[in-house]
Amino acid sequence: MKPKRRPTLDDVASLSGVSAITVSRTIRSPEKVSERSRLKVQAAIEKLGYTPDLAASALASKSTNVIGLLVPSLTNNVFADVLRGVYDAVETTRYFVQIGNSRYSALKEEALIRVFLRQKPAGLIVAGFDQTDPALNLLETAGCPVVQIMDFGRPPVDMAVGFRHDAAARLAARHLLECGYRRPGILAARMDPRTQSRLQVFREVCAEAGVLDERRVVTTPHASSVGVGRQLLELLLTQAPDTDAVFCNNDDLAIGALMEAHRRNLHVPEDLGICGFNDLEMTRNMFPSLTSIATPRFEVGRRAVEMLLAEIEAPDSVAERNVDLGVSLIARDSTRRPR
Amino acid sequence: MKPKRRPTLDDVASLSGVSAITVSRTIRSPEKVSERSRLKVQAAIEKLGYTPDLAASALASKSTNVIGLLVPSLTNNVFADVLRGVYDAVETTRYFVQIGNSRYSALKEEALIRVFLRQKPAGLIVAGFDQTDPALNLLETAGCPVVQIMDFGRPPVDMAVGFRHDAAARLAARHLLECGYRRPGILAARMDPRTQSRLQVFREVCAEAGVLDERRVVTTPHASSVGVGRQLLELLLTQAPDTDAVFCNNDDLAIGALMEAHRRNLHVPEDLGICGFNDLEMTRNMFPSLTSIATPRFEVGRRAVEMLLAEIEAPDSVAERNVDLGVSLIARDSTRRPR
DNA sequence: TTGAAAGCGCTAACAA
DNA sequence: TTGTTAGCGCTTTCAA
Numbered sequence: 001m002k003p004k005r006r007p008t009l010d011d012v013a014s015l016s017g018v019s020a021i022t023v024s025r026t027i028r029s030p031e032k033v034s035e036r037s038r039l040k041v042q043a044a045i046e047k048l049g050y051t052p053d054l055a056a057s058a059l060a061s062k063s064t065n066v067i068g069l070l071v072p073s074l075t076n077n078v079f080a081d082v083l084r085g086v087y088d089a090v091e092t093t094r095y096f097v098q099i100g101n102s103r104y105s106a107l108k109e110e111a112l113i114r115v116f117l118r119q120k121p122a123g124l125i126v127a128g129f130d131q132t133d134p135a136l137n138l139l140e141t142a143g144c145p146v147v148q149i150m151d152f153g154r155p156p157v158d159m160a161v162g163f164r165h166d167a168a169a170r171l172a173a174r175h176l177l178e179c180g181y182r183r184p185g186i187l188a189a190r191m192d193p194r195t196q197s198r199l200q201v202f203r204e205v206c207a208e209a210g211v212l213d214e215r216r217v218v219t220t221p222h223a224s225s226v227g228v229g230r231q232l233l234e235l236l237l238t239q240a241p242d243t244d245a246v247f248c249n250n251d252d253l254a255i256g257a258l259m260e261a262h263r264r265n266l267h268v269p270e271d272l273g274i275c276g277f278n279d280l281e282m283t284r285n286m287f288p289s290l291t292s293i294a295t296p297r298f299e300v301g302r303r304a305v306e307m308l309l310a311e312i313e314a315p316d317s318v319a320e321r322n323v324d325l326g327v328s329l330i331a332r333d334s335t336r337r338p339r
Numbered sequence: 340m341k342p343k344r345r346p347t348l349d350d351v352a353s354l355s356g357v358s359a360i361t362v363s364r365t366i367r368s369p370e371k372v373s374e375r376s377r378l379k380v381q382a383a384i385e386k387l388g389y390t391p392d393l394a395a396s397a398l399a400s401k402s403t404n405v406i407g408l409l410v411p412s413l414t415n416n417v418f419a420d421v422l423r424g425v426y427d428a429v430e431t432t433r434y435f436v437q438i439g440n441s442r443y444s445a446l447k448e449e450a451l452i453r454v455f456l457r458q459k460p461a462g463l464i465v466a467g468f469d470q471t472d473p474a475l476n477l478l479e480t481a482g483c484p485v486v487q488i489m490d491f492g493r494p495p496v497d498m499a500v501g502f503r504h505d506a507a508a509r510l511a512a513r514h515l516l517e518c519g520y521r522r523p524g525i526l527a528a529r530m531d532p533r534t535q536s537r538l539q540v541f542r543e544v545c546a547e548a549g550v551l552d553e554r555r556v557v558t559t560p561h562a563s564s565v566g567v568g569r570q571l572l573e574l575l576l577t578q579a580p581d582t583d584a585v586f587c588n589n590d591d592l593a594i595g596a597l598m599e600a601h602r603r604n605l606h607v608p609e610d611l612g613i614c615g616f617n618d619l620e621m622t623r624n625m626f627p628s629l630t631s632i633a634t635p636r637f638e639v640g641r642r643a644v645e646m647l648l649a650e651i652e653a654p655d656s657v658a659e660r661n662v663d664l665g666v667s668l669i670a671r672d673s674t675r676r677p678r
Numbered sequence: 679t680t681g682a683a684a685g686c687g688c689t690a691a692c693a694a
Numbered sequence: 695t696t697g698t699t700a701g702c703g704c705t706t707t708c709a710a
Contacts (some may be wrong), residue, residue: 008687019697024689035710042570054458055397056687059702064394074426075419083413087440099438101426115435119393158678226624255621262626282594287601358681360698373679395703398686525704 007048014042027052058120065095067308068116070126072104072192073223077252077280078297079127082149085301088124091307095122102127104192110135117142123308127153130193145311147304151194152324159311161303161323168293168327169198172275173205173249175291179335181245181273185216187232187257188249189224195249198277201248215240224249227248229256230263245273245335251280255292258334274334288333296325346387355383366391397459404434406647407455409465411443411531412562416591416619417636418466422489424640425464432648434461441466442529443657449474456481462647468493469532482503484650490533491663498650500642500662507632507666508537511586511614512544514630518674520584520612524555526571527588528563537616542587554579563588568595569602576603584612584666584674590619593629597673613673627672635664 013020018037026033026041058064069086073081090097102109110132124146139146139157146158176184188199206212218236222228229252236243248254254276265271266287276283276292283290311318346548352359357376363422365380367374397403408425410418443449454566463485478485478496485497515523527538531555545551561567575582587593593615605611607627615622615631622629650657
């Protein structure tokens with residue numbers, strides 16, 4: 001059996017008795033082709049099992065259907081939800097997603113932007129506002145729409161959709177105070193820019209209320225995890241045993257803190273209030289259920305794609321170019337302190 | 340300011356006073372170019388900020404540096420770890436990864452394989468052995484190496500790396516019996532082929548030991564989650580209140596089961612033994628710590644890429660084309676029953 | 679070691 | 695509505 005060559009546009013054209021460009025049009029904008037040609041062409045495509053060559057089409061048209069997505073982590077549940085939102089919105093379109101993982105390194109991010117741009121993507125989605133200067137430069141001159149996600153506040157390169165991390169931390173701090181906790185601490189891991197912003201505002205609110213105690217601020221540069229949450233609470237309780245509540249900068253830290261509390265026979269919420277961040281599915285199913293800040297992760301992904309597609313189809317058509325999707329506090333048992 | 344066109348190979352060639360092909364060679368195989376030319380070309384590339392156009396190179400060479408990765412889920416922590424392994428192995432090479440999400444649909448998977456093949460990928464990684472017939476056909480004639488991952492047993496289309504799900508379930512069942520549990524149940528969600536295989540073997544082992552009771556087999560087609568774990572345990576204990584142990588087909592089910600046990604004031608491991616599957620980071624940090632079956636998820640991703648790259652560089656060079664990385668049971672407090 | 683010529687498979691621009 | 699022509703930016707082939 002002959003090693004059969006993949007069929008090309010020309011093969012389809014000669015089989016259906018039309019020109020190559022008519023075949024191309026049948027595929028890309030069938031309404032511009034007479035029904036007669038269309039049917040012939042479609043039959044030929046079917047018969048040959050023709051699929052267009054993406055490289056050739058990209059080269060000739062100077063553009064692709066690739067949407068580049070740059071995230072700092074693939075293991076963080078937060079970005080898993082963003083991915084779901086992105087894929088959900090892209091699924092019914094002709095675009096497809098290519099993921100880059102910068103591993104929380106601005107330099108790696110810059111390199112990845114360069115790689116993405118080599119393929120002339122239709123659009124780019126990048127996490128955060130903390131690109132290097134060269135990276136920002138690349139994004140500005142990318143020649144395609146760009147959406148920055150997961151944060152809100154600073155002016156975007158092109159468009160942005162996210163939420164305020166300062167507002168989130170304020171909600172958490174006020175909630176703990178309103179619940180009557182007077183010696184609140186905070187656990188934070190990884191210390192990326194968004195985490196730092198939450199940490200700082202939490203401190204501020206505590207300071208305003210006169211309850212800030214730096215012994216209760218415990219951080220680590222390591223990635224956040226349940227194990228790290230346990231360790232950080234341990235450290236916190238060593239430094240300040242009378243701590244009565246803790247804002248965990250991530251839900252996995254919160255779960256770890258809860259487990260460590262169990263182990264120490266500390267009662268949650270009586271002895272220790274716990275508030276998480278992100279409101280992952282697990283938090284509501286812990287025992288006791290965990291109070292957390294709900295973040296619109298899935299929506300961020302969806303919305304980013306929608307903005308991108310609108311802008312690709314009609315440049316400068318997107319009016320709202322900087323979108324705050326907001327956060328909310330979901331109060332549950334872990335802070336429901338009996339008065 | 341002129342909207343500057345992206346520099347091309349020809350631009351670099353004329354600036355450095357050599358031909359386009361010499362520039363191309365300087366980039367792809369610098370050892371074939373005289374040092375003199377090389378230096379001139381590199382200077383010109385630097386000066387112009389030239390980066391090769393991927394579409395043009397793909398079209399001319401009939402191949403790309405894309406490694407396609409097809410997973411059934413992006414939110415499942417299991418695949419997050421596989422992704423990490425894949426990215427880890429790819430990072431230092433000239434290849435890059437493109438992810439497709441089939442959402443546990445064989446038809447969607449088939450469509451995605453078609454999309455991937457249009458770009459003439461350098462290699463393909465797909466989860467499982469349960470492709471549709473047309474999909475298998477596509478993979479066989481893909482014209483690039485293919486690695487099937489996450490399972491072991493059936494003959495692969497080309498290559499495979501994974502582990503035995505039957506062996507895993509056998510380990511779990513025997514462990515529960517050895518710990519002295521006599522009324523074991525099983526919780527399972529999603530019911531993909533690998534889950535079903537674990538379920539079946541668990542049943543078999545229980546039957547052999549004379550302790551199989553179908554009231555203790557509780558499943559759901561829904562995706563697995565902590566909340567679902569709670570619900571399934573609730574259902575199990577309604578149907579068979581005297582159940583004394585449970586094998587959870589996923590760690591999040593196990594965590595949910597643990598939480599539900601806490602809520603009911605059931606003591607783990609005394610009243611109820613719990614064994615999970617996958618050994619995610621959380622399990623060892625629960626309280627009590629959860630026994631689980633450790634699966635080599637990260638290694639599967641890494642190894643798949645290594646096999647792929649070896650095969651791309653030198654076809655038919657990979658000797659071991661069907662690799663079982665094995666599983667192991669990590670016994671922890673959740674099954675440590677006092678005799 | 680270097681280069682000239684041809685062409686990968688498609689689409690843009692224009693013409694009929 | 696359809697077709698012709700030219701070319702996207704690179705690599706392959708072959709020759710020098």
